[in-house]
Amino acid sequence: MAAITQQVYVDYREAERRASLIKFVAALLFIAFFFWSIDVLNIPIERVFSMFGRLGHMITERLLPPDMAFVGETRVMDSIIETIQMSILGATIGTLITMPLAWLAAWNVTPSRRFLYPMARAIIVVTRGMPTLMWAMVLVAIFGFGPFAGMLALVKETIGFAGKLMAESVEAIDMKRVEALRATGANEFDVLFFAVIPQVWANWVGIIIYNWDAQLRNSTILGFVGAGGMGLYLREQISILEYHTAMAIIVVIIGLVVISETVSHHLRRRLY
Amino acid sequence: MTNAAITGNPLRDPKKIARKYISIAIFAVIVLYIGKIIILDGTDWERLGSVEEVIKTVLFFVPDFAFFPETVVPLLETLLIAFWGTALAVILCLPIAYMAARNVTPFPWITYPLGRCLIVLSRSTHEIIFALIYISALGLGPLPGILALASRSLGFMAKTTSEAIENASPGPIEAMEALGANRFLVFFYGVMPQIFPIFVGNVIFQLDINIRRASILGLVGGGGIGLMFAQVMQNLQYDRAGTIVVGITSMVIIGEFISNRIRARLV
Numbered sequence: 384m385a386a387i388t389q390q391v392y393v394d395y396r397e398a399e400r401r402a403s404l405i406k407f408v409a410a411l412l413f414i415a416f417f418f419w420s421i422d423v424l425n426i427p428i429e430r431v432f433s434m435f436g437r438l439g440h441m442i443t444e445r446l447l448p449p450d451m452a453f454v455g456e457t458r459v460m461d462s463i464i465e466t467i468q469m470s471i472l473g474a475t476i477g478t479l480i481t482m483p484l485a486w487l488a489a490w491n492v493t494p495s496r497r498f499l500y501p502m503a504r505a506i507i508v509v510t511r512g513m514p515t516l517m518w519a520m521v522l523v524a525i526f527g528f529g530p531f532a533g534m535l536a537l538v539k540e541t542i543g544f545a546g547k548l549m550a551e552s553v554e555a556i557d558m559k560r561v562e563a564l565r566a567t568g569a570n571e572f573d574v575l576f577f578a579v580i581p582q583v584w585a586n587w588v589g590i591i592i593y594n595w596d597a598q599l600r601n602s603t604i605l606g607f608v609g610a611g612g613m614g615l616y617l618r619e620q621i622s623i624l625e626y627h628t629a630m631a632i633i634v635v636i637i638g639l640v641v642i643s644e645t646v647s648h649h650l651r652r653r654l655y
Numbered sequence: 656m657t658n659a660a661i662t663g664n665p666l667r668d669p670k671k672i673a674r675k676y677i678s679i680a681i682f683a684v685i686v687l688y689i690g691k692i693i694i695l696d697g698t699d700w701e702r703l704g705s706v707e708e709v710i711k712t713v714l715f716f717v718p719d720f721a722f723f724p725e726t727v728v729p730l731l732e733t734l735l736i737a738f739w740g741t742a743l744a745v746i747l748c749l750p751i752a753y754m755a756a757r758n759v760t761p762f763p764w765i766t767y768p769l770g771r772c773l774i775v776l777s778r779s780t781h782e783i784i785f786a787l788i789y790i791s792a793l794g795l796g797p798l799p800g801i802l803a804l805a806s807r808s809l810g811f812m813a814k815t816t817s818e819a820i821e822n823a824s825p826g827p828i829e830a831m832e833a834l835g836a837n838r839f840l841v842f843f844y845g846v847m848p849q850i851f852p853i854f855v856g857n858v859i860f861q862l863d864i865n866i867r868r869a870s871i872l873g874l875v876g877g878g879g880i881g882l883m884f885a886q887v888m889q890n891l892q893y894d895r896a897g898t899i900v901v902g903i904t905s906m907v908i909i910g911e912f913i914s915n916r917i918r919a920r921l922v
Contacts, residue, residue, distance in 0.1 A: 420735045424797040424878065434793055441792035468689045475686050512904040512911070516783070516871040517881075520888055521896065525712045530693045604781045608874070611693075621787055633784055640779040 449630035459616055463635060465530055466612035470599040473534045477541025477598070478591050484542065485549030492553060492561060492579055494571040507550065511543030515601055519610040530611030537598045537605075545594040552586040553579060589651045596647035603636040718901050719894035726880065726902050733879035734906070736797050736872065737865040740804025745858055748809050752816035753842060759820055759828075761838065770817070777810030782868045786877045800877030804868055808861045815857045819850040856918050863914035870903045 421428070453459060487493050488503035515536055522532035560578040569577070606614025613632060620629035754760055755770030785806045789799030828845040836844070847854075873881020880903060887895040 420739060424732060424735055426796070426798050430793060430798065434798075438789070438792045441788070445791075446788065465693075468693060472686060472689045472693055508908055509904060512867075512907040513900060514867055514871045514903060514907075516874060517884060517900055517903070520874075520884075521716060521900065524716075524888065524893065525709060534693055600779075600781070604783050607783060617784075617787075621791070626791065629787075633780075636781070636784065637776070637779050641775065644779065 445626045446630045448627070449634050450625075450627035451631050451634070453620075453628040453631045454635055459613065459632075462606065462613040462616060463639075466602050466606070466614075466639070467599065469530050469533050469537060469605070469611055470595065470602040473537025473602065474541055474591070474595040474598045476534070477538040478545060478594065480538065481542050481546045481549060482587070484546055485553055486575055486579065488546065488550040489553035491556070491558060492574060503550075507543060507546040509543075510539050511547060513539070513543075515540050516604070516608060519605050520608045523609045528609040528611075533602060533605040533610030533612060536610055537602060540601055541594055541598060544597060545590050548590045548593075549583070549587055552583050552590070556582045585654060589654055592647045592650050592654075596643045599643045600640050603639060715893035716897040716900075717894060718897040720898060722895045722898045723902065726883065726899055729873075729880040729883045730902055730906060732797065733869045733873075733881075733903075734866065736800045736877075736879050737804065737862060737869040740801045740869065741808060741858065741862045741865050743801060743805035744808040744812055744861065747805060748812040748816060751809065751813040752820060755813060756817040756820035758823075758825070759838075759842065759846060770813070774810045774814050774817075777806055778814065779810075780807070782807040782872065783875055786872050786875050790876050795876040795878075797878030800869065800872040800879060803872060803877060804865050807868065808865060812857055812861055816850060816854055819853045820846055823849040852921055856921050859914050859917050859921075863910045866910045867907050870907070 420426075454463075484503050484506060487495075487499045488507055490496070490500065493500040493503070518539055519533060519536040522535050526532045526535070556579060560582065561574055564574050564578045602612050604614045604617075606612040606616070607618050609615065613635065617629055617632045617636075620626075620632065751770050751773055753770075754766040755774055757763070757767060760767045760770065782803050785803035786799055789802045793799045793802075823846055827849070828841055831841045831845045869879055869881075871881050873879045873883065874885050876882070880899060884896060884899045887893075887899065
């Protein structure tokens with residue numbers, strides 16, 4: 384008996400030592416990775432320590448206070464309205480494209496698992512993977528400066544963002560209603576309109592509102608690459624080093640985002 | 656759609672139905688009006704030319720895969736920026752989550768609103784804006800990019816972590832307080848073990864999102880693949896731009912796939 388206890392104890396100590404050895408090696412590798420990253424990224428260490436002072440100076444002296452009079456200018460006001468318009472139009476058109484796509488990309492009710500399902504999935508995955516700002520730059524190169532390119536970028540973003548959420552909510556529906564309809568000889572469209580949409584509609588409306596909120600957030604920055612909206616003035620003011628006016632634009636962006644978030648939160652809460 | 660069935664239903668209030676259709680009509684008119692402004696008036700269709708010309712421009716973007724080897728190093732840099740940005744956010748989010756969780760916050764009247772305020776500020780500011788501020792203070796390079804990513808993911812991580820703390824079982828916390836443990840011991844041994852799985856899931860989720868965010872930071876000078884993209888766009892080397900877009904998209908998709916796999920196993 385005693386020998387067994389002794390053996391268990393020895394095994395336990397052995398396992399403990401091995402675990403601590405593994406931890407030690409992992410920590411060493413992590414530190415090595417840290418220094419290797421600094422080397423690869425060319426991060427100047429001496430700057431890291433002096434950065435807080437410069438950052439504080441930058442924020443207190445050059446960014447604050449924001450010069451809010453700049454926002455009152457007509458061209459800036461127009462660009463803010465254009466930003467909101469872009470987000471509404473992009474989100475609406477995007478949603479109209481996304482709804483059928485989400486139906487095709489839901490494994491449980493898709494009309495064709497062989498062709499349409501992988502196609503719709505691929506569209507959603509690829510549009511999700513592309514960074515919006517790069518896509519916007521490509522669109523600006525094709526369609527020229529202006530809100531049209533930005534709107535198309537938002538459409539792309541909606542397909543990737545809302546498409547995934549909508550398809551997931553379709554995949555979570557109760558299949559009994561679908562089967563009951565199929566048993567009566569309903570075709571795929573009957574199933575969509577009388578079994579799928581009534582079940583997911585409340586959920587989808589929530590996603591649509593949330594998506595608009597996300598698109599407004601995206602649209603504030605699109606102008607940075609010339610795709611319409613107020614981001615253009617942010618870039619302009621930064622490039623001529625007018626930080627006080629740039630800060631005013633940033634304040635407006637944050638204000639817009641907070642307002643849209645509150646609106647979307649309240650709309651969604653009323654829904655459920 | 657389903658409305659055909661609903662109008663025929665005598666149990667439905669016709670006033671409600673009328674109001675619904677009127678609001679849909681108003682929304683449609685607004686959208687059409689905005690569409691007219693943006694699509695018809697806001698675009699110079701003559702400059703754009705015919706459909707063939709647009710297609711010709713699109714074809715400039717067909718990727719040139721001979722360029723692909725040159726994008727490998729910037730892509731790796733982007734991954735590293737995303738990783739260290741997330742790592743910094745992991746460290747910085749703990750004190751903010753600690754302040755913004757109602758049940759453990761040390762001074763509810765000061766630290767709770769402060770924590771919430773920081774979370775809202777970080778969540779509603781785009782990473783490009785953070786990058787611009789850091790770049791104007793620190794100069795170009797990956798360092799402001801890392802800081803911008805950290806500031807950006809801080810809010811989301813602190814928010815989810817503080818919610819997890821609020822939902823944590825009070826049993827272990829009270830037991831430790833009864834033993835006389837101080838705040839930090841309670842946090843690290845009473846709260847952290849409970850929220851750890853959620854926390855790790857969020858870290859992986861943020862890492863995956865940060866790869867996407869890191870890829871555009873270079874557009875404003877934050878290092879990584881975005882810098883190269885901005886350069887080739889400026890030089891009108893659209894085929895190379897196409898290659899970079901394909902590279903980033905595949906990297907983000909692979910990252911999302913791995914992160915979904917790991918998180919599915921965690922939960």
